[in-house]
Structures are given as C-alpha cells and as structure tokens.
Amino acid sequence: MASGIDATTGPRPSGDSPTPVVGNDGTGALVVVPTFNERDNLPVIVERLQKALPGAHLLVVDDSSPDGTGEVADELARADAEAGRLHVLHRKEKDGLGKAYLAGFAWGLARDYPVIVEMDADGSHAPEQLHRLFEAINAGADLAIGSRYVPGGELVNWPKHREFLSRGANTYARLALGAKINDITAGFRAYRRGVLEKIGLDSVESAGYCFQIDLAWRTVRAGFDVREVPITFTEREIGVSKMSGGVMSEAFTMVARWGIQSRLERLGVLRNK
Numbered sequence: 001m002a003s004g005i006d007a008t009t010g011p012r013p014s015g016d017s018p019t020p021v022v023g024n025d026g027t028g029a030l031v032v033v034p035t036f037n038e039r040d041n042l043p044v045i046v047e048r049l050q051k052a053l054p055g056a057h058l059l060v061v062d063d064s065s066p067d068g069t070g071e072v073a074d075e076l077a078r079a080d081a082e083a084g085r086l087h088v089l090h091r092k093e094k095d096g097l098g099k100a101y102l103a104g105f106a107w108g109l110a111r112d113y114p115v116i117v118e119m120d121a122d123g124s125h126a127p128e129q130l131h132r133l134f135e136a137i138n139a140g141a142d143l144a145i146g147s148r149y150v151p152g153g154e155l156v157n158w159p160k161h162r163e164f165l166s167r168g169a170n171t172y173a174r175l176a177l178g179a180k181i182n183d184i185t186a187g188f189r190a191y192r193r194g195v196l197e198k199i200g201l202d203s204v205e206s207a208g209y210c211f212q213i214d215l216a217w218r219t220v221r222a223g224f225d226v227r228e229v230p231i232t233f234t235e236r237e238i239g240v241s242k243m244s245g246g247v248m249s250e251a252f253t254m255v256a257r258w259g260i261q262s263r264l265e266r267l268g269v270l271r272n273k
C-alpha cells in the first residue's frame with residue numbers, strides 16, 4: 001500500500017530514500033500507555049521499556065484509576081526525573097481507551113516527537129519488540145501495526161473466546177471497509193506524527209476500543225503507507241481486561257456506518273470527506 005507520502009514532511013519525491021526517524025535506542029519516540037487499574041503492571045512495563053529502549057519517552061495516561069495507578073506513575077516519574085523520560089497525564093474519570101489515547105497524542109504533538117506509539121500497560125505487548133515497528137517506520141512506513149495475524153505473528157495464552165472475538169472483529173471490519181489490514185484492532189502501533197496532524201485528532205469519532213479501527217481506517221483513506229509487522233501478543237498475568245459489551249456495540253455500529261459511507265462515496269452519492 002505504498003503511497004509516497006512522508007508523514008513528517010508531506011509528499012516525498014519518488015526515489016528518495018527515507019530518513020530514519022527513530023534511533024536504535026528509541027530516541028525520537030513517545031510511547032503512550034493508557035492505564036486504568038494497572039498499578040502492579042505499570043512498574044514492570046516501565047522497567048522493560050527503559051531497558052529495551054533507553055532513549056524512548058513514555059507518557060502514562062491514567063483515568064483516575066481507583067487502585068492508585070496514577071500515584072504509582074507519579075512515583076516512577078519522580079524516580080526518572082533526571083533523565084526526564086517518563087511523563088504522566090491525569091484525567092478526571094474513566095472515559096474510554098480512545099479518548100485516553102487522543103489526550104496522549106495531543107500531548108505528544110504539542111512537543112517535538114517525530115513518532116508516537118500506542119502500547120498496553122499490561123504486558124500484552126512486548127517493549128522488546130517495539131524495534132520491529134521502528135524498523136518499518138525507518139524504512140518508510142507512515143503507520144506500523146504490530147500484527148497478531150500476519151505470518152510470524154503469535155498469540156500466547158489468550159483465551160479462545162477472546163481470539164474468536166478479535167478474529168471476528170477483524171474479518172467484519174475487513175469486509176465492511178475493504179481495508180487490507182489483517183489486525184486492524186491491534187493496539188501496538190507507531191505513527192509518524194504527520195499522520196496524526198493530517199488526520200486531525202478532532203475528526204476521530206469513537207471513544208472506546210473501536211478507536212483502533214477508526215484511526216487505521218482514517219490513515220488508509222488519507223493515502224498513507226500502512227505496514228504490518230508480526231508480533232507476539234501475550235495474555236496479561238495480572239489484573240483484568242476492560243473490554244465490555246458497550247465497547248463491542250460501539251465498534252459494530254461505527255464500522256457499519258463507515259462501510260456504508262464509503263460505498264456511497266464510491267457510487268458518487270456522498271462526497272469523500
């Protein structure tokens with residue numbers, strides 16, 4: 001799906017080789033980690049990230065977790081104050097994964113990070129595999145998705161019903177939208193900042209996990225270069241998933257609407273926005 005668009009600078013002259021934007025140690029990347037009741041997971045994931053990629057910065061976006069995750073994040077940030085790699089954004093209440101990411105992205109865009117990353121706090125995504133996303137970005141991708149469903153991708157200990165739901169959601173989204181992405185619900189990804197600037201965070205409609213589909217779909221429609229790289233997704237060992245019926249029904253309805261809209265656009269009944 002090569003588009004020839006450089007997400008940081010606009011259209012790239014053809015034949016131009018891409019300039020690396022993330023260093024081998026993660027310099028240039030802001031990793032946004034949304035948290036809700038992850039107090040025992042957070043210190044572990046922070047340590048793993050700082051060991052794997054000491055140059056990367058991390059932003060924890062906490063929705064006033066009742067278990068005190070926000071305070072744990074503040075303590076970790078204080079301990080890292082000299083290096084200044086760990087930042088915390090406190091939000092008033094639980095407002096959905098998508099809204100948390102949007103707040104984190106806005107924070108990152110207000111600073112000069114060339115690449116903004118999504119990663120769960122619960123250890124499902126391995127910080128040690130982030131370099132795979134950065135390699136794709138440095139090779140010219142505008143959005144790199146850590147995919148469970150391309151050759152080499154793997155699921156470890158994920159309950160069968162979750163795998164069934166996830167694969168079903170991906171098939172549904174592929175059929176409805178026609179986007180050729182195998183893992184469009186994945187939450188382990190890296191964006192060049194220009195993608196988020198061009199799409200415009202205000203245009204994103206979904207509040208929950210459907211946000212992942214929403215943003216990937218907008219990225220594809222804007223003509224950017226989207227690449228999937230295989231990753232291993234491991235079921236969390238501590239705490240519980242925040243997936244809910246409301247999250248699933250939002251995704252079902254939104255995807256159906258976008259699918260109908262894009263068909264009407266192709267038929268010329270609606271103008272492409």
Ligand SMILES: Nc1nc2c(ncn2[C@@H]2O[C@H](COP(=O)(O)OP(=O)(O)O[C@H]3O[C@H](CO)[C@@H](O)[C@H](O)[C@@H]3O)[C@@H](O)[C@H]2O)c(=O)[nH]1
Nearest residue numbers: 034035036063095096097100120121185187209241242243
């Ligand atoms: N701030 C904030 N964080 C949230 C909220 N809801 C969930 N989170 C945080 O978002 C991360 C993912 O949430 P989980 O509830 O653990 O997700 P999952 O079921 O394991 O995730 C699957 O679906 C996600 C959505 O597509 C994917 O991101 C993920 O990769 C995986 O496939 C965790 O760090 C969790 O604390 C919220 O309302 N607010």
